[in-house]
Amino acid sequence: xxxxxxxxxxxxxxxxxxxxxxxxxxxxxxxxxxxxxxxxxxxxxxxxxxxxxxxxxxxxxxxxxxxxxxxxxxxxxxxxxxxxxxxxxxxxxxxxxxxx
Numbered sequence: 169x170x171x172x173x174x175x176x177x178x179x180x181x182x183x184x185x186x187x188x189x190x191x192x193x194x195x196x197x198x199x200x201x202x203x204x205x206x207x208x209x210x211x212x213x214x215x216x217x218x219x220x221x222x223x224x225x226x227x228x229x230x231x232x233x234x235x236x237x238x239x240x241x242x243x244x245x246x247x248x249x250x251x252x253x254x255x256x257x258x259x260x261x262x263x264x265x266x267x268x
Contacts, residue, residue, distance in 0.1 A: 179206065181207055181210045181211065184204070184206045184207045184210070185203075185204075185207060185219070185220060185223065187203045188200045188203040188207070188223050188227065189223070191227075192223070192226060192227070192230075195230075197226075197227050197228075197230040197231035198231055200223070200226075200231075201224075201227040204220070204223055204224045204227050
């Protein structure tokens, strides 16, 4: 059943919501977004349920949150490198300006 739902191009609204919930539990937020996008495409003029809106919100929030966390880690590493370079440069300058 799991394999069928993943490969089915005509999965129902409920199937896609169910798969989005599974992806949430697995912390696979990009896939969760994909399933919720399918839900939005399936409905024509109907409104999303509160649960569906919450799932969309969680999917995008967590997907972007993971990207932001990665970006912060990279930025911190770069800042540490820059501060080390500045520190070593100031030591070199300090040594050059000292009278002998």
